[in-house]
Amino acid sequence: MTKTIFHVVYGLHVGGLERVLINTVSRMPNNYAHTVVCLTSYSDSFASLLPSNANVIALGKKDGQDFGLFFKWWKLLRAYKPDVVHSYNLATLELQVLSALSGVKVRVHAEHGRDVYDPFGDNKKYQLLRRLVSPFIHTWVSVSTELHMWLMNTVGLPNSKTKLIRNGIDTKLFTPQHKPSDEFVVGNVGRLNPIKNQTLLIDAFCLAAYRNAEFAQKARLSIVGEGESESILHDHITSKNMAKKISLIGLREDMPDVYRSFSVFVMSSIGEGIPMTLLEAMASGVPAIVTDVGGMPEVVTGKEGIVVPSQNADALADSLILLFESSDLLNSFANASRERICKYFDEDKMVSDYLSLYNQ
Numbered sequence: 001m002t003k004t005i006f007h008v009v010y011g012l013h014v015g016g017l018e019r020v021l022i023n024t025v026s027r028m029p030n031n032y033a034h035t036v037v038c039l040t041s042y043s044d045s046f047a048s049l050l051p052s053n054a055n056v057i058a059l060g061k062k063d064g065q066d067f068g069l070f071f072k073w074w075k076l077l078r079a080y081k082p083d084v085v086h087s088y089n090l091a092t093l094e095l096q097v098l099s100a101l102s103g104v105k106v107r108v109h110a111e112h113g114r115d116v117y118d119p120f121g122d123n124k125k126y127q128l129l130r131r132l133v134s135p136f137i138h139t140w141v142s143v144s145t146e147l148h149m150w151l152m153n154t155v156g157l158p159n160s161k162t163k164l165i166r167n168g169i170d171t172k173l174f175t176p177q178h179k180p181s182d183e184f185v186v187g188n189v190g191r192l193n194p195i196k197n198q199t200l201l202i203d204a205f206c207l208a209a210y211r212n213a214e215f216a217q218k219a220r221l222s223i224v225g226e227g228e229s230e231s232i233l234h235d236h237i238t239s240k241n242m243a244k245k246i247s248l249i250g251l252r253e254d255m256p257d258v259y260r261s262f263s264v265f266v267m268s269s270i271g272e273g274i275p276m277t278l279l280e281a282m283a284s285g286v287p288a289i290v291t292d293v294g295g296m297p298e299v300v301t302g303k304e305g306i307v308v309p310s311q312n313a314d315a316l317a318d319s320l321i322l323l324f325e326s327s328d329l330l331n332s333f334a335n336a337s338r339e340r341i342c343k344y345f346d347e348d349k350m351v352s353d354y355l356s357l358y359n360q
Contacts, residue, residue, distance in 0.1 A: 114271025144295025176285025
């Protein structure tokens with residue numbers, strides 16, 4: 001018998017959470033029918049990545065509080081009668097109250113990372129909202145130990161209702177294949193968004209170039225992605241007179257090759273869950289430098305790269321120079337990166353864990 005699953009997201013556009021959703025749905029057996037419900041809108045090109053047993057519905061949420069959204073959601077629940085509703089991140093949480101009232105048998109809510117409006121998870125209003133809705137949720141999923149502990153210790157959810165399911169990737173798609181190069185390519189992949197803090201990465205790269213003449217000559221920075229911070233980052237690069245060394249290269253469809261072109265992968269975020277781009281880069285044999293936020297220190301333990309304090313351009317610049325000057329350390333980190341992702345962050349376990357939840 002076919003089981004119907006609703007996946008509720010704010011929107012379906014390019015992003016790590018959305019890619020987890022698409023990868024998970026694509027790997028599930030055919031006796032599951034999936035509907036991705038977007039509060040706002042979706043990208044046709046991104047939606048086309050879903051398998052044939054999945055469809056997408058956009059509710060067209062208006063800016064601010066849109067009470068009509070709840071009426072649309074109720075009608076959808078009554079029409080489709082889903083067996084499972086899986087909501088993702090805070091914006092979708094309140095809809096689970098109506099899911100419960102309509103008789104949905106399995107209700108799952110997942111926390112994939114920090115919101116730009118609550119980067120440190122200390123917003124009391126949002127914590128209260130989670131506690132109020134908790135009786136309507138069967139299982140709260142977190143993608144990192146840091147988020148898992150935060151849900152229990154800070155938000156105050158019972159351990160019996162929380163489950164840790166780390167993000168996983170296709171390690172057969174993202175593989176090492178490094179090509180010799182005189183360049184030292186610093187890579188960053190993600191939304192161009194304040195919470196990703198690419199401004200700090202640009203500052204750190206410029207500091208490293210100022211401190212080390214050879215780095216200034218041989219290194220370049222490639223930032224892959226798009227988002228609301230694009231013009232700000234472009235102006236920041238121009239103000240540093242670094243347009244020849246730092247590139248905003250937009251979205252790319254050949255990401256396995258893009259990762260392989262990097263010498264080191266850097267994430268300068270002020271809030272994260274477990275970023276898919278970090279897992280993909282490391283599976284591609286690229287050492288990482290990350291900030292000590294969210295689940296990133298769970299991925300980069302010190303054997304695969306370097307963890308630096310958040311919002312510290314000096315420490316990030318020093319780490320860039322260290323890896324630039326030490327090819328032995330770079331190679332050691334590269335080998336350990338691939339090994340760790342294959343062992344602990346493979347996609348198979350993630351999909352199996354979600355199937356277990358849906359079948360509870």
